[in-house]
Amino acid sequence: MKKNKDYTFKYNQNLGRNGWLRLTPAYSVKLVEEILGDDNLFSEKKISSGTVFDPFCGTATTGIVAAERGLDSMLYEINPFLYWFSTAKGQNYNSADIDNQLKHLNKTLYSAHYSQYCKSWTPPMKNIERWWNSVTVEQLGKLHEFLIEEIGRPTIQPNVSNLAWIAFARLVIESSAADFGHISVSFKDTCNSYEEAELLSLFVKSLEYISESAKRPLKGNVKIISGDSRDVCLDDKVNYVITSPPYPNRISYIRELRPYMYWLGFLNSGEEAGELDWAAIGGTWGSATSKLSSWECDTNWFMPTCLTEAVNKIKESDSKNGKTLAKYVLKFFYDIYLHFKNLTKNLKDGCELYYILGNSSFYGNMVHTDLIVCEIMESIGYENPVAKIIRKRNSKKELFEFQIEATWHIKK
Numbered sequence: 097m098k099k100n101k102d103y104t105f106k107y108n109q110n111l112g113r114n115g116w117l118r119l120t121p122a123y124s125v126k127l128v129e130e131i132l133g134d135d136n137l138f139s140e141k142k143i144s145s146g147t148v149f150d151p152f153c154g155t156a157t158t159g160i161v162a163a164e165r166g167l168d169s170m171l172y173e174i175n176p177f178l179y180w181f182s183t184a185k186g187q188n189y190n191s192a193d194i195d196n197q198l199k200h201l202n203k204t205l206y207s208a209h210y211s212q213y214c215k216s217w218t219p220p221m222k223n224i225e226r227w228w229n230s231v232t233v234e235q236l237g238k239l240h241e242f243l244i245e246e247i248g249r250p251t252i253q254p255n256v257s258n259l260a261w262i263a264f265a266r267l268v269i270e271s272s273a274a275d276f277g278h279i280s281v282s283f284k285d286t287c288n289s290y291e292e293a294e295l296l297s298l299f300v301k302s303l304e305y306i307s308e309s310a311k312r313p314l315k316g317n318v319k320i321i322s323g324d325s326r327d328v329c330l331d332d333k334v335n336y337v338i339t340s341p342p343y344p345n346r347i348s349y350i351r352e353l354r355p356y357m358y359w360l361g362f363l364n365s366g367e368e369a370g371e372l373d374w375a376a377i378g379g380t381w382g383s384a385t386s387k388l389s390s391w392e393c394d395t396n397w398f399m400p401t402c403l404t405e406a407v408n409k410i411k412e413s414d415s416k417n418g419k420t421l422a423k424y425v426l427k428f429f430y431d432i433y434l435h436f437k438n439l440t441k442n443l444k445d446g447c448e449l450y451y452i453l454g455n456s457s458f459y460g461n462m463v464h465t466d467l468i469v470c471e472i473m474e475s476i477g478y479e480n481p482v483a484k485i486i487r488k489r490n491s492k493k494e495l496f497e498f499q500i501e502a503t504w505h506i507k508k
């Protein structure tokens with residue numbers, strides 16, 4: 097089994113809207129395309145009607161691929177930045193509005209007014225100097241303030257100005273010392289210095305790319321809902337669920353996304369970061385970890401045998417952190433159970449479900465996500481849950497990504 101990069105976010109980099117931001121949590125367009133089946137007129141395996149639901153939409157990969165094929169989708173996301181980004185990514189834009197904005201920003205950013213503009217802003221991020229050096233922060237802060245004056249802040253309402261904010265988000269990462277060579281973001285040894293001209297040129301280049309791809313209309317409708325997938329409540333029942341929930345591996349989406357979230361105003365303090373992470377499945381950043389220690393599991397839920405075994409082994413394997421990590425794993429799967437249980441009322445008879453998930457290991461003790469999820473699904477009444485390995489995740493030989501498939505039939 098290979099580390100197939102085609103099944104990660106790397107595959108999406110130049111694929112129109114799906115290449116707008118490089119976000120580690122995103123899965124590959126190819127995965128969704130393969131699930132939807134060959135998009136050719138005469139293909140037998142092809143999903144060509146019905147509504148698709150993604151309860152953990154992240155960057156809306158599922159919704160965009162579905163919409164490009166003319167399928168309508170509904171997506172849930174709990175992270176406010178990803179909710180905003182997905183909403184902007186899933187909208188159709190007017191080409192004339194896009195061209196006008198590009199022309200206007202090109203004119204004003206290269207004017208005497210901009211070069212003499214002296215406002216700047218620094219986001220309240222801890223250890224900001226690890227991300228950008230002082231020259232770059234100053235220049236990013238200047239562009240930030242200028243954009244607010246020219247186009248206003250990011251909005252949830254459809255507005256072409258969101259495209260410029262997405263270009264700004266790209267710039268924030270391109271000019272940083274972030275290193276994406278690992279699962280979780282790390283830092284290069286040095287931060288480059290970006291002067292005004294270089295930064296503006298990077299910004300305009302990104303804006304041109306984003307603007308051009310935003311002109312290509314989406315055939316299907318993408319509806320994003322800001323909500324918690326442990327308690328899904330949709331207006332209409334759906335035919336397909338295609339998704340990738342968080343994995344039980346302690347990756348925090350708030351931690352990974354913090355540069356975007358601070359710069360774009362979706363996060364204002366470390367305290368808020370902990371709160372947002374606690375609200376998400378699998379969050380353990382900052383105060384979320386201490387909240388875990390007082391969390392108690394409902395003792396009446398169906399707990400798979402292999403989960404009980406893994407939790408007990410993790411608890412006993414390390415006297416310092418074992419108890420907390422065992423609770424982390426338990427809460428993760430309890431939340432996944434709540435999701436599957438409450439999801440059923442939103443599913444049409446015969447609904448097909450496709451979940452991409454990874455396993456993990458704590459102190460050498462395997463957490464068999466594939467087996468645990470299949471057992472949870474079966475206990476709720478999903479039919480024939482099966483897991484197949486789709487990819488080896490990293491150099492550790494036991495870490496894989498799985499595709500879990502099942503069907504739902506309404507009980508008579």
Ligand SMILES: C[S@@+](CC[C@H](N)C(=O)[O-])C[C@H]1O[C@@H](n2cnc3c(N)ncnc32)[C@H](O)[C@@H]1O
Pocket residue numbers: 121122123124151152153154155156157158172173174175178323324325326339340341342343349375376377378
């Ligand atoms: C693996 S990522 C999904 C990535 C997505 N497939 C993509 O291509 O961008 C999991 C997502 O679930 C979201 N999430 C975590 N807990 C959630 C909850 N309770 N309700 C809704 N979304 C949640 C996270 O914020 C994250 O964006």
